[in-house]
Amino acid sequence: MEPHDAVKRLSALAQEARLEVFRLLVKAGPQGLAAGAIARASKTAANTTSAQLLVLSNAGLIKARRDGRSIIYAVDFAAVAKLLVFLTEDCCGGRTEICAPLAAVAAQCCPPSKGARHEAPARSRRR
Amino acid sequence: MEPHDAVKRLSALAQEARLEVFRLLVKAGPQGLAAGAIARASKTAANTTSAQLLVLSNAGLIKARRDGRSIIYAVDFAAVAKLLVFLTEDCCGGRTEICAPLAAVAAQCCPPSKGARHEAPARSRRR
DNA sequence: TCCATATTTCATTATTCATTGAAATATGGA
């Protein structure tokens, strides 16, 4: 990931209203939410929400798809992961200041006992 | 962590020159770097660098300490970890889209076999 | 005390960016 793209993603998240929208979409998961639903949930004008979604979208953090009259936005989780990787790479020169807590987050979020691995989780059954 | 503080930290990182400074300090580790050394390394005027360090500092991402005539800046790794936690919390509703890659980062960075823990690593020798 | 080094503070300037009202576009159904 290029520093320029990382800045773009960080800038997109670095604004209270957009961060709220982003987190809402994170909670919504891959299924996503319609633009109108997002506007209603965040009590923001439709055109303002549209602009916010555009910024997140241009940054590559979310993706849009049309469903009838609605446009559904969903987080691009792989892109988010890439940003996290960028922020944490080079973090260790044998030290664990960043990555130990990071590992703790991962462990708390997806306990290894549950079988969370690096590969795409939806594909665990081979055929 | 409050959304407001998260925005402050993200804003501090959401600028190319500051992100560069931040990453330089990440590589430097807990030992940190003097303001002058940072300015030289990033080929930036001293006062500009000072302003960048102030922003990162106010955001709580780095901390300053004086050493003689120099002021040494070092990353507050715990604060960085808190930001990462904030960005990834609520990421799973039983799903692993974000946290599986996150776990991969942690694993690649600090393999569990090496015994990485949450405590301060610099203190391993007691006296 | 006087001086050189290291860094910050201040005021200014130019740029970037969020929000809003109004209008435009696209879809689905009567």
Next chain:
DNA sequence: TCCATATTTCAATGAATAATGAAATATGGA
């Protein structure tokens, strides 16, 4: 085709921010 719904685009306004030159502050040593 006509209409209502859903969303975006456009232009304008106001606010926040980065970089710079000049001056100020703090430290250590002669």
